[in-house]
Amino acid sequence: MSTPDHATPYDLVIGDRAYSSWSLRGWLLFDAFNIPVKLHSARLYSDELPNLLKDFFPGKTAPTMRLPDGTVVPETIAIAEELASRHPDAGLWPKSAKARAVARVLAAEMHAGYGALRNHCPMNLRVSYTTCNPPQDVLDDLQRLEKMWQWAKDQTGSDTWLCGDYSAADAFFAPVATRIATYNLPVGPQAMAYVQAHLPHPSFRRWRAMGMVDGADQDFYRRDYPRRPWPGPVPLTARPVDGTHAENVACPYSGKPITHVLEIAGRRFGFCNAFCRDKTAADPEAWPKFMEIYHS
Numbered sequence: 640m641s642t643p644d645h646a647t648p649y650d651l652v653i654g655d656r657a658y659s660s661w662s663l664r665g666w667l668l669f670d671a672f673n674i675p676v677k678l679h680s681a682r683l684y685s686d687e688l689p690n691l692l693k694d695f696f697p698g699k700t701a702p703t704m705r706l707p708d709g710t711v712v713p714e715t716i717a718i719a720e721e722l723a724s725r726h727p728d729a730g731l732w733p734k735s736a737k738a739r740a741v742a743r744v745l746a747a748e749m750h751a752g753y754g755a756l757r758n759h760c761p762m763n764l765r766v767s768y769t770t771c772n773p774p775q776d777v778l779d780d781l782q783r784l785e786k787m788w789q790w791a792k793d794q795t796g797s798d799t800w801l802c803g804d805y806s807a808a809d810a811f812f813a814p815v816a817t818r819i820a821t822y823n824l825p826v827g828p829q830a831m832a833y834v835q836a837h838l839p840h841p842s843f844r845r846w847r848a849m850g851m852v853d854g855a856d857q858d859f860y861r862r863d864y865p866r867r868p869w870p871g872p873v874p875l876t877a878r879p880v881d882g883t884h885a886e887n888v889a890c891p892y893s894g895k896p897i898t899h900v901l902e903i904a905g906r907r908f909g910f911c912n913a914f915c916r917d918k919t920a921a922d923p924e925a926w927p928k929f930m931e932i933y934h935s
């Protein structure tokens with residue numbers, strides 16, 4: 640665990656977890672590198688985000704970070720660089736100079752590019768389609784993407800991730816991996832293996848579990864393509880139930896008294912709020928503290 644510079648945590652403004660690809664990137668820069676953060680969540684396509692951001696000038700989009708000293712840092716690439724400078728041992732960028740340069744190229748190109756892919760295939764973690772009839776400019780983006788992923792792996796001798804261990808470059812491409820999964824985009828076996836590495840990543844899996852229960856569906860992201868099952872790990876079956884009767888006496892996350900309960904394999908476990916109960920029901924194995932009590 641890297642040590643924060645100050646006792647006060649970082650703040651991070653995020654949008655809907657199911658849909659906000661930039662929020663996912665920003666959050667991964669904390670969660671996947673064990674940097675504590677306090678989240679401030681706002682719904683996209685409503686007044687919530689602009690209202691929240693009034694306290695985070697000059698931020699105008701999600702994610703926007705506030706440093707413990709009060710300085711506000713919007714733009715995901717700036718958040719990555721600022722966190723990497725403040726937490727040099729957290730592994731945001733690779734240690735090797737060459738792999739670090741390659742990782743920076745990849746993250747910067749993602750930050751600035753792939754517009755056709757982003758427009759035609761907005762991130763939506765709640766569905767998976769058999770096809771989205773990708774037009775030529777999307778196929779061109781995919782071709783460039785595959786070349787860049789392969790270039791990074793060749794340059795750095797990497798196998799699973801782009802530049803050695805999981806780095807900020809991989810965090811930047813996590814939402815693209817989910818788009819390939821959601822829209823069943825045509826990519827070759829190497830790129831598909833990279834997509835398949837993202838879907839079970841513990842941080843990504845937790846984010847998706849939260850995204851499944853974080854607010855109502857947003858109409859903007861609705862598409863009428865035929866559906867298929869999500870190609871990532873299949874969650875254990877669990878469901879929210881009424882009442883407060885449970886095997887555990889305290890919430891596995893906060894230690895507080897139980898107010899909300901889920902049922903899994905005929906057993907009942909309790910939590911101290913609806914969101915933590917529901918995110919756990921969405922994918923129990925994504926939550927190590929829950930699995931500890933489940934297996935105890």
Ligand SMILES: N[C@@H](CCC(=O)N[C@@H](CS)C(=O)NCC(=O)O)C(=O)O
Pocket residue numbers: 654658659660661662683688699700701702713714715716750
């Ligand atoms: N260049 C920004 C893009 C961030 C962005 O566009 N975020 C979207 C959510 S995924 C947003 O806040 N949209 C609301 C808006 O533009 O008003 C970054 O790198 O952080």
